[in-house]
Amino acid sequence: MATIDIKTAEGKTASTAELADSVFGIEPNVPVMHQVVRMQRASWRAGTHNTRTRGQVRGGGRKPWRQKGTGRARQGTIRAPHWRGGGVVFGPHPRDYSFKVNKKEIKLAIRSALSAKLADEQLIVVDKLEFEKPRTKDAIAVLAALGVEGRCTIVVNDENVNAFLSFRNIPTVDIVPSGYENVYELLDNKFLIFEEEALRKLEEAMA
Numbered sequence: 001m002a003t004i005d006i007k008t009a010e011g012k013t014a015s016t017a018e019l020a021d022s023v024f025g026i027e028p029n030v031p032v033m034h035q036v037v038r039m040q041r042a043s044w045r046a047g048t049h050n051t052r053t054r055g056q057v058r059g060g061g062r063k064p065w066r067q068k069g070t071g072r073a074r075q076g077t078i079r080a081p082h083w084r085g086g087g088v089v090f091g092p093h094p095r096d097y098s099f100k101v102n103k104k105e106i107k108l109a110i111r112s113a114l115s116a117k118l119a120d121e122q123l124i125v126v127d128k129l130e131f132e133k134p135r136t137k138d139a140i141a142v143l144a145a146l147g148v149e150g151r152c153t154i155v156v157n158d159e160n161v162n163a164f165l166s167f168r169n170i171p172t173v174d175i176v177p178s179g180y181e182n183v184y185e186l187l188d189n190k191f192l193i194f195e196e197e198a199l200r201k202l203e204e205a206m207a
Helices: 031-044 104-117 137-147 161-167 183-187 196-206
Strands: 004-006 013-019 121-125 151-157 174-179 191-195
Touching: 031 104, 031 183, 104 183, 104 196, 121 151, 121 161, 137 161, 151 161, 151 196, 161 174, 191 196
Parallel strands: 004 121, 121 191, 151 174, 151 191
Antiparallel strands: 004 013
16 A cells, blocks of 8 residues: 655644555546546536527618629628628537536546546645634745645645635635545646545545
């Protein structure tokens, strides 16, 4: 089984923990991770874009000029697609972009993301992120003590409200409560930080 150091909020090593190979030691399945991320991003699309066809734009009810004898090309309406202000051909219309992915594939993608982060040494486990009161300055100090620079995703215990409020105003931090982890947020970062309790909950769910 793989092992990882458990850090304190001050950046010191408190202990070590063993990680299940079935969750953190598999060969990352890149195609499945890609498929799940595509599914997530597609489900977030509003799909409210719309263009008007020649039958929906205003005007153009009358033939602009007679059919023959003018020397110009024949035209039936000034709202045809090739006219300025005319309808749009093959333009977007409201639609639902979402599609389904099997639950087994989603679990495999999460396990693959966790295994990849551990292999790349981008997974950090903290015993507890405790704050007496919500304070962004203290949260920035924690990241500096852990040696985290750039984008990071932090998964905290769902009862740790002060930590959530402390980190949420930092532009480079994406903070997620335990139980709401997803593949996109596990991958869209340089570092992945877990509270120990949150990591154990996810490990049990993915085993």
